[in-house]
Amino acid sequence: MHINDAIQFAFHALQGYRSRTYLMLLAMAIGVASVVLLTSLGEGARLYVTQQFSSLGTNLLIVLPGRSETTGGMPPVMGETPRDLTLQDVQALQRSRYVKQLAPIVVGAAPVSYQQLEREVMIMGSTASLFSVRQLILSRGQFLPEQEITRAAPVCVLGYTLNKELFGSLSSLGKWVRVSEYRCRVIGVLEEEGVSLGMDMGEVLIMPAASAQALFNINSVFRVLVETRSQDEMEKARQDVIEIISARHDGEDDITVLSQDALLSTFDRILTALTYSLGGIAAISLLVAGIMIMNVMLVAAAQRTAEIGLLKALGAPRKQIIILFLTESACLSLLGAMLGLIFGLVGNWVLQGYFPDFPFQAPDWALWAAVGVALSTGIIFGLLPARHAANLDPVLALSGR
Amino acid sequence: MIKLEHVARTFKVGGELVHGLDDVSLDIKAGDYISIMGPSGSGKSTLLNAIGLLDKLDEGRYLLDGSDVTELSELEQARVRREKIGFVFQTFHLIPRLTAAENVALPLTLAGVDHDEREQRVNEALESLSLSNRGHHRPDQLSGGQRQRVAIARAVVTKPVVLLADEPTGNLDHASGIEVINILEDLNQRGITLLLVTHDIELGERAHRIIHMMDGKVLS
Numbered sequence: 076m077h078i079n080d081a082i083q084f085a086f087h088a089l090q091g092y093r094s095r096t097y098l099m100l101l102a103m104a105i106g107v108a109s110v111v112l113l114t115s116l117g118e119g120a121r122l123y124v125t126q127q128f129s130s131l132g133t134n135l136l137i138v139l140p141g142r143s144e145t146t147g148g149m150p151p152v153m154g155e156t157p158r159d160l161t162l163q164d165v166q167a168l169q170r171s172r173y174v175k176q177l178a179p180i181v182v183g184a185a186p187v188s189y190q191q192l193e194r195e196v197m198i199m200g201s202t203a204s205l206f207s208v209r210q211l212i213l214s215r216g217q218f219l220p221e222q223e224i225t226r227a228a229p230v231c232v233l234g235y236t237l238n239k240e241l242f243g244s245l246s247s248l249g250k251w252v253r254v255s256e257y258r259c260r261v262i263g264v265l266e267e268e269g270v271s272l273g274m275d276m277g278e279v280l281i282m283p284a285a286s287a288q289a290l291f292n293i294n295s296v297f298r299v300l301v302e303t304r305s306q307d308e309m310e311k312a313r314q315d316v317i318e319i320i321s322a323r324h325d326g327e328d329d330i331t332v333l334s335q336d337a338l339l340s341t342f343d344r345i346l347t348a349l350t351y352s353l354g355g356i357a358a359i360s361l362l363v364a365g366i367m368i369m370n371v372m373l374v375a376a377a378q379r380t381a382e383i384g385l386l387k388a389l390g391a392p393r394k395q396i397i398i399l400f401l402t403e404s405a406c407l408s409l410l411g412a413m414l415g416l417i418f419g420l421v422g423n424w425v426l427q428g429y430f431p432d433f434p435f436q437a438p439d440w441a442l443w444a445a446v447g448v449a450l451s452t453g454i455i456f457g458l459l460p461a462r463h464a465a466n467l468d469p470v471l472a473l474s475g476r
Numbered sequence: 477m478i479k480l481e482h483v484a485r486t487f488k489v490g491g492e493l494v495h496g497l498d499d500v501s502l503d504i505k506a507g508d509y510i511s512i513m514g515p516s517g518s519g520k521s522t523l524l525n526a527i528g529l530l531d532k533l534d535e536g537r538y539l540l541d542g543s544d545v546t547e548l549s550e551l552e553q554a555r556v557r558r559e560k561i562g563f564v565f566q567t568f569h570l571i572p573r574l575t576a577a578e579n580v581a582l583p584l585t586l587a588g589v590d591h592d593e594r595e596q597r598v599n600e601a602l603e604s605l606s607l608s609n610r611g612h613h614r615p616d617q618l619s620g621g622q623r624q625r626v627a628i629a630r631a632v633v634t635k636p637v638v639l640l641a642d643e644p645t646g647n648l649d650h651a652s653g654i655e656v657i658n659i660l661e662d663l664n665q666r667g668i669t670l671l672l673v674t675h676d677i678e679l680g681e682r683a684h685r686i687i688h689m690m691d692g693k694v695l696s
């Protein structure tokens with residue numbers, strides 16, 4: 076028997092039992108569509124995070140006080156109190172030949188007021204280089220002035236939202252705002268920007284690092300963002316940073332240097348695993364669809380007993396009957412898979428319309444895997460009914476006994 | 477051409493043994509026209525199924541065209557059915573979702589005959605049974621007599637040597653029954669060996685030879 080004849084025979088049979096066929100197709104399609112949608116969600120999350128990280132700037136090292144045992148992990152929560160990182164340490168780092176530029180970061184919260192309006196605001200102390208290290212954009216005015224890291228100055232740059240809240244539609248440039256018991260002059264306003272790495276740059280007030288330290292009465296910095304000269308020198312830069320600091324800290328290796336790559340690959344691993352497990356969960360619905368196909372094909376074999384007897388009388392051996400039934404379940408599952416792909420891709424497209432920032436995109440492997448799993452469940456679960464049909468006694472089948 | 481030697485087929489029903497065929501020996505020549513008669517349960521269908529290789533034998537030997545087909549494998553038996561045997565059933569056994577032409581083509585399709593040759597042979601078969609204009613109709617659009625003619629076309633499209641008809645007129649009115657018998661006799665005239673099971677004495681007596689059965693035994 077030619078394969079296209081077998082397929083045609085299968086299609087005739089599927090058309091002969093229409094409502095059942097549609098239900099099966101739907102079950103299979105839902106299974107495949109859920110694989111597509113769920114893996115798109117996982118893959119989208121991965122792409123989203125990757126994008127967020129690259130907006131942070133490339134060749135970036137993050138230096139934080141405290142030693143962590145495993146590189147790329149989180150700084151220790153407990154144990155010996157690490158020595159603080161100071162602005163003098165930052166100055167020393169600046170002299171490393173691998174460092175292109177760096178920005179210390181001092182953070183804290185303080186009330187900020189202009190006339191009667193007051194807000195509790197996140198204060199970020201840094202230097203002029205933060206502007207290019209974090210790839211910030213100004214909507215008005217200028218950023219912090221280029222000056223010695225250790226020098227304070229009564230100036231500040233406001234986040235977009237904060238500026239709106241304090242000044243409304245009035246111009247804020249040149250105005251003096253009160254930060255706790257200090258005063259500073261607004262010299263710039265940031266462009267509207269989303270949340271970057273969990274820090275909402277719209278709500279922040281940026282001032283020179285030394286001013287912030289005075290404000291919070293501390294000598295330490297929260298962390299230092301270091302931009303290296305090139306991607307290849309990241310590791311050397313890392314070593315150099317550790318050496319410079321430990322030389323200054325009596326030979327104690329008491330800082331943690333995270334690279335953006337390390338963070339990124341950690342997230343990448345986590346989110347890829349998430350995508351796989353979402354795909355796996357969705358694949359269970361494919362399995363359910365497979366079991367439904369088995370059930371339907373068993374019913375089909377029972378309903379078409381006389382037909383199977385006839386095929387045997389016309390000279391079809393067992394093998395051929397198995398092939399005919401398998402073709403039928405394979406067509407069913409393949410068609411269902413195609414339908415599911417269409418559902419899934421349309422679903423992605425619709426979701427993309429609602430969430431334009433989040434990249435909904437099913438990974439290629441998921442598309443292949445979904446169709447492959449659908450087809451193989453169709454065949455595997457079709458095998459039992461096919462064998463059942465092939466083993467029918469033709470005499471009994473034909474006599475309807 | 478068909479030779480049965482001391483053939484037996486026994487069924488177990490509950491704890492009891494029922495003799496479907498009991499020490500049956502038969503010799504049927506090529507081109508014979510034989511009717512098989514007897515009361516219900518006498519083993520007529522069992523005999524036909526045995527000759528058609530649809531059922532296995534418990535004892536005895538079956539020679540078809542001079543070769544022993546008793547011990548053939550499942551695959552080889554299917555091949556013999558496909559090449560040498562045509563079946564006509566009381567209930568037609570047409571596949572309802574296929575057209576008349578597709579039903580007739582089915583044995584050729586299963587045998588892997590090319591589309592073109594298939595079409596030609598199906599058309600010939602339909603034409604010889606005056607069904608040329610019915611090829612595209614589905615079984616439920618045909619009368620009983622027409623359905624049985626489609627079934628006969630399907631049985632002969634592979635050019636078998638023997639035609640096994642188990643009460644082919646059982647579901648037909650008298651006139652259609654006569655018409656079907658005429659067709660079968662016509663096929664026999666053109667050389668096919670015809671074995672006909674019937675309850676109708678008038679029809680049965682038209683055969684060249686009548687086999688009477690009783691309790692699984694051949695009486696004459």
Ligand SMILES: Nc1ncnc2c1ncn2[C@@H]1O[C@H](COP(=O)(O)OP(=O)(O)OP(=O)(O)O)[C@@H](O)[C@H]1O
Pocket residue numbers: 471487488489494495496514515516517518519520521522523
């Ligand atoms: N598969 C089977 N299992 C059990 N008993 C069977 C089976 N097939 C046939 N028999 C028995 O064998 C005997 C012969 O049956 P068969 O069908 O050959 O009769 P028949 O002459 O064709 O009768 P009818 O005229 O009613 O069609 C009967 O007693 C029947 O009950």
Ligand SMILES: [Mg+2]
Pocket residue numbers: 520521522642
């Ligand atoms: Mg019978």
